[in-house]
Amino acid sequence: MVLTKDVDHPDHCKQYFDSIVLVHQAFPALRLEDVDLRAKFLKYEVNAPVIITGMTGGHPEVYSVNEKLATIAEVLRIPIGVGSMRPVLVKRGDTAVAETYKVVRRVARDVPVIGNIGAVNLPGLDERVFIDLVNEFELDALAVHLNPAQEVVQPEGETGFTVEVVEAVVRLAKAVKVPLIVKEVGNGLSMEAVSVFYSKGIRIFDVAGACGTNWVSVEKHRLPENDVRRFVAESLSSWGIPTPAAIVEARYIAPDATIIASGGVWDGLRAAKSISLGADLVGLAKPLLKKLLLEGYEQALKFMEAYIQTLKTVMFLTSSRNTFELRRRPIVILGPLLEYLKQRGVDVNEYVMAR
Amino acid sequence: MVLTKDVDHPDHCKQYFDSIVLVHQAFPALRLEDVDLRAKFLKYEVNAPVIITGMTGGHPEVYSVNEKLATIAEVLRIPIGVGSMRPVLVKRGDTAVAETYKVVRRVARDVPVIGNIGAVNLPGLDERVFIDLVNEFELDALAVHLNPAQEVVQPEGETGFTVEVVEAVVRLAKAVKVPLIVKEVGNGLSMEAVSVFYSKGIRIFDVAGACGTNWVSVEKHRLPENDVRRFVAESLSSWGIPTPAAIVEARYIAPDATIIASGGVWDGLRAAKSISLGADLVGLAKPLLKKLLLEGYEQALKFMEAYIQTLKTVMFLTSSRNTFELRRRPIVILGPLLEYLKQRGVDVNEYVMAR
Amino acid sequence: MVLTKDVDHPDHCKQYFDSIVLVHQAFPALRLEDVDLRAKFLKYEVNAPVIITGMTGGHPEVYSVNEKLATIAEVLRIPIGVGSMRPVLVKRGDTAVAETYKVVRRVARDVPVIGNIGAVNLPGLDERVFIDLVNEFELDALAVHLNPAQEVVQPEGETGFTVEVVEAVVRLAKAVKVPLIVKEVGNGLSMEAVSVFYSKGIRIFDVAGACGTNWVSVEKHRLPENDVRRFVAESLSSWGIPTPAAIVEARYIAPDATIIASGGVWDGLRAAKSISLGADLVGLAKPLLKKLLLEGYEQALKFMEAYIQTLKTVMFLTSSRNTFELRRRPIVILGPLLEYLKQRGVDVNEYVMAR
Amino acid sequence: MVLTKDVDHPDHCKQYFDSIVLVHQAFPALRLEDVDLRAKFLKYEVNAPVIITGMTGGHPEVYSVNEKLATIAEVLRIPIGVGSMRPVLVKRGDTAVAETYKVVRRVARDVPVIGNIGAVNLPGLDERVFIDLVNEFELDALAVHLNPAQEVVQPEGETGFTVEVVEAVVRLAKAVKVPLIVKEVGNGLSMEAVSVFYSKGIRIFDVAGACGTNWVSVEKHRLPENDVRRFVAESLSSWGIPTPAAIVEARYIAPDATIIASGGVWDGLRAAKSISLGADLVGLAKPLLKKLLLEGYEQALKFMEAYIQTLKTVMFLTSSRNTFELRRRPIVILGPLLEYLKQRGVDVNEYVMAR
Ligand SMILES: Cc1cc2nc3c(=O)[nH]c(=O)nc-3n(C[C@H](O)[C@H](O)[C@H](O)COP(=O)(O)O)c2cc1C
Numbered sequence A, B, C, D: 001m002v003l004t005k006d007v008d009h010p011d012h013c014k015q016y017f018d019s020i021v022l023v024h025q026a027f028p029a030l031r032l033e034d035v036d037l038r039a040k041f042l043k044y045e046v047n048a049p050v051i052i053t054g055m056t057g058g059h060p061e062v063y064s065v066n067e068k069l070a071t072i073a074e075v076l077r078i079p080i081g082v083g084s085m086r087p088v089l090v091k092r093g094d095t096a097v098a099e100t101y102k103v104v105r106r107v108a109r110d111v112p113v114i115g116n117i118g119a120v121n122l123p124g125l126d127e128r129v130f131i132d133l134v135n136e137f138e139l140d141a142l143a144v145h146l147n148p149a150q151e152v153v154q155p156e157g158e159t160g161f162t163v164e165v166v167e168a169v170v171r172l173a174k175a176v177k178v179p180l181i182v183k184e185v186g187n188g189l190s191m192e193a194v195s196v197f198y199s200k201g202i203r204i205f206d207v208a209g210a211c212g213t214n215w216v217s218v219e220k221h222r223l224p225e226n227d228v229r230r231f232v233a234e235s236l237s238s239w240g241i242p243t244p245a246a247i248v249e250a251r252y253i254a255p256d257a258t259i260i261a262s263g264g265v266w267d268g269l270r271a272a273k274s275i276s277l278g279a280d281l282v283g284l285a286k287p288l289l290k291k292l293l294l295e296g297y298e299q300a301l302k303f304m305e306a307y308i309q310t311l312k313t314v315m316f317l318t319s320s321r322n323t324f325e326l327r328r329r330p331i332v333i334l335g336p337l338l339e340y341l342k343q344r345g346v347d348v349n350e351y352v353m354a355r
């Protein structure tokens, strides 16, 4: 459904991404092959700062999907996340369920594999469950997703995003040996949201802004025709923080954190813009899944290769040897992004200097 | 006619409402059910700050329309207004006419019921008429509408919006025991218009801005083909103050007044934006009537439920426990609204802090 | 041709006119009939500050066109101009030619009648010719048009817009007993152009900005298929100063002059905006001619009545008793007009206060 | 291919060129024939500041194309460049190849003829090769093109844009007796790129901005269906610096250099805007070639005549006797160009004064 129905944020924030102009350098002072995309992430050295963020898992029929995504990650040496591991916790001992996740680690041996769990479900659960999970599934990090908009319109949504959730996240962070990543699922992290978890020691954030898949629209289609929440979902079809704005929101509040830009970061040019704007890595989810399911493994792999090659090309054309240099290169920020940031209290010139 | 012909303001001010961005909070720090929409209005505690503003009354065939609107108001516990009560005054003693209004009070027992009269017709009338009216119809407030644009293009329009009108309003306010509400009908209240009545003690304003129904366009269709006023109406098809601008115009001049935002505030997201921008309550008229007449009572009720549920959801997603908190949460104001306000002398940063 | 082919400025400067927002006053503090449109112009008291600017004359077949336009002017008591009187000078003694102009004065007895001549043709002519012309045709003023863009693309265009032209205009102004009006024909007067003639004592300007008919495009159709000037004309299809900008350009340089706003000022709302922005009167040409030729005298008259009635209505709705008050009422100037004016060195706030 | 497939920058930067407004002068104070387009360039006096920039050469079948382009240049007395002379170097002694270039000089006897070579290929070559080349082909200047974006997506692209390239350019500049021109091929020169060569003594730059042909899109069509670079090319379909921005970038850094504006400068109005913005000359390539190949020599010649005549007309209508005056006349710079320049650190008011 997420692949066929129109469930994306309208226009994919074209205006917001067009607000960012990277300056072409006719004399890059380097060769394409000098561009080094390698990045350190979760103790691994990966080949590109590009993450396949968490999508599937749980249903036995997605086993092979995860297997293929993991193969792509392993072949390209890039990090990969899995979908929510709630099914594992709910169906303890069901090996078919567990295997849909384990296959990722098995295949993607040499890159970070990231577990996934909903923040709102944590308060009811014992941390030891996660210590075991991390061990058993050999996870390199655990992504905790915040998805209040999705929960509101979900058939059995749970909306208790209370202080107990923060406490549970903190307890979890202390209990497990691997880092926690706080992420959204497509409506974006704000300064305020990042601040809550940054102040408690979380140092990795995936902004998952409102420029790609909109879960509110996805969930709409799962609701009965006459459910009031369908109308709610319709009014919120473009709800959320545009990804470029969310990148700055996060970086502004968490200058030393690892920021992952995702949510409609669907080609290498957008990836370069996101990194230039302040992200350390980019993530993408739906377009890769779509390629895989509609066109098969080979095309999906090629899509990712092209994505990375485009990022590399833009870095070359902006005279950037690596992502560190990319963030030092000139960036032009126009309205509406410029206006948005001003109104949010960000001194854009200062931000651009400091990013 | 108002339901079938295209008589709305072009585009419903999409640009102006898009100028207002509420910031999604991935961690709202509350649960959906913690959001408390209750509001005090006219000595009642209502379930949501949403008013069904005055539309019909007078013609015996609208009896059942008003009955159903009142049922919705009563079921949802929200305030309701009736259409202009001029017919009652003109046809004294005609019980069929009176009943079309009385049914509202009879059905909507536990919520504010608001009477309605045109300001321009007041000078000719004795206040005692209204004392009786308020008593007989058990009104909780009396809405006095200013509709100069409509009057100009009305077949027998009366355009005497002179100082006598203000005097009559003031006399009326003193005579009746219930509060007076000064409202427009779809072209918006300006700072100047609010100021005139605020300085005379009026403390409730319904801005009825130019983003929903445009009465000038409605009236056009009632004029003979060759009437010069048809051409006038055509040139004025988008005349008036956009609702978001009108909200600020009113609040800026009347900081302690009760401001009702209406005029194209047709979904819960626009309602939330209006309140965040400075309104206390929102009002809507045409879309509810349309649902009722075209799809029946059940769908109309569901429409209103969804409207309120969307407002509640947006408050949840902006981490607002109530409308007071909603007004304290971050708001981003972009052009053209930003430019409009600057040019009107409003220091937007200061306004945002003080709202 | 000018009526059928698409020879207007693209979009009629929608963006520039939308840049001007007049603020609706729900309480105008007057009645529609209190609005007084009367204006003093060229020693006449006319019924509205609306001029039918110069178009036709010369060809005997336009006799009846001018007769009807004059009838409209006389019936509505508004000023009227005639087309270029060059044919009279070229064909001295040809009464058929002369009559096409004289009919205007004969019919429009009680309103200003304005003669017309191209500035670029003046240097070759003796002022006494014009003294006679003014007497013989009983003109109340003489409009001298500047049309360099038109001349460039005209089959036998004359482009000598040199200092001799200014000298000839000055001599002419001194010679004739009636005021001179300097006007464009649809590409707009700039500060610089106004300044040249203002400094020499001219006190009436018709800006004729680039929002209505574009003569460059008109002339294009008269050129042979392969004429290089056709290509030139195509590149200049939107050349010129948008009328709203031109109004401010003129007023800024000539604070005490009489400024006529024309060029796409094709409805009463645009008329009101133009006056609010600083014009004393408005002018229109093509739409009236079009109505007349395509729909006849009755519809043309009605069109003008509606135009004036719309202007009156907007004045009423902005609480303006007369055009003087209209210029004192709030005006909101947004981009691109705002940006244009800033870049031209106009302090917009100051301008708005002083207009 | 470059002529039939859609390989241009989207929209040809309409927004950016519309950001530049030249002010119409209804009284130019001169005659059209007073406008003097003559320019000094490379020791020649040419009839207009318009260059036919380098395109073809090498394949014997383009002999006649170059012959006709040269005829146009000679007839109109304007400078002309040839396409990359790499074939001459690669196929030494092949007279058929050499003749495709020599014809240009032979025909265009009285105007500057500009040679052409890719910067990235210089390091491998001995300067003496170019000394001979300049002598043998009687070149008046040598254009060295920077085309990193094109190289990336070219089947056998060479991307070594390293410091050796600068050194080779400097050596070349010293070796040959004619000036060197550093140019892009359609993605624009930045401040940084200009600065590198300006600091080494280069004094002529052709910005070749991203508003005309996009070589990235051209090359795409030459790649095999499944080549990853096709995807890269797709993501970069609008990559580069818009020509108006590039003009200012170059002029800002190189105040005393000769700046050629090209890249979508496809009519005389755009030419005038480019010069007003700071360019000394303009260049154009693809539209002339297209005219020539699709409509023949006569139409191509006429196209260039009209181009120059339009430039002359706009100069007339802005009261500019020559390009020096054109740069002194008022220019209005609106967003997005205005915003872009501000964000690049350019004080626009100061720039406008100093240009
Ligand atoms: C099919 C699908 C399933 C997803 N499942 C999860 C999930 O279980 N947990 C999670 O944190 N995010 C999930 N996401 C969100 C993604 O990780 C990502 O944040 C979001 O889709 C934005 O990236 P995109 O625009 O590239 O798709 C899912 C996304 C998709 C498309």
Ligand SMILES: Cc1cc2nc3c(=O)[nH]c(=O)nc-3n(C[C@H](O)[C@H](O)[C@H](O)COP(=O)(O)O)c2cc1C
Pocket: B002, B053, B054, B055, B056, B082, B083, B084, B116, B143, B144, B145, B183, B184, B185, B186, B208, B209, B211, B212, B213, B262, B263, B264, B265, B283, B284, B285, B286, B287, B289
């Ligand atoms: C059918 C209809 C009848 C109305 N009648 C009245 C009226 O009698 N008195 C009044 O004050 N407003 C009247 N209004 C105006 C509404 O109260 C409201 O101010 C306006 O329609 C803007 O709200 P909306 O955009 O939600 O429709 C009427 C509106 C409609 C659609």
Ligand SMILES: Cc1cc2nc3c(=O)[nH]c(=O)nc-3n(C[C@H](O)[C@H](O)[C@H](O)COP(=O)(O)O)c2cc1C
Pocket: C002, C053, C054, C055, C056, C082, C083, C084, C116, C143, C144, C145, C183, C184, C185, C186, C208, C209, C211, C212, C213, C262, C263, C264, C265, C283, C284, C285, C286, C287, C289
């Ligand atoms: C058919 C026609 C003929 C015109 N002839 C003249 C003329 O002879 N002299 C002149 O000064 N302006 C002439 N004009 C220009 C108008 O007076 C006016 O300045 C211009 O059309 C802009 O107004 P508009 O947009 O309302 O048409 C003519 C306009 C039209 C449409």
Ligand SMILES: Cc1cc2nc3c(=O)[nH]c(=O)nc-3n(C[C@H](O)[C@H](O)[C@H](O)COP(=O)(O)O)c2cc1C
Pocket: D002, D053, D054, D055, D056, D082, D083, D084, D116, D143, D144, D145, D183, D184, D185, D186, D208, D209, D211, D212, D213, D262, D263, D264, D265, D283, D284, D285, D286, D287, D289
């Ligand atoms: C068919 C064609 C071939 C070109 N070949 C060259 C070349 O060999 N060397 C070069 O420096 N530029 C070359 N260019 C680029 C042009 O010189 C020019 O910089 C660019 O096309 C932008 O101008 P335009 O938008 O007017 O086409 C070529 C352009 C075209 C259209």
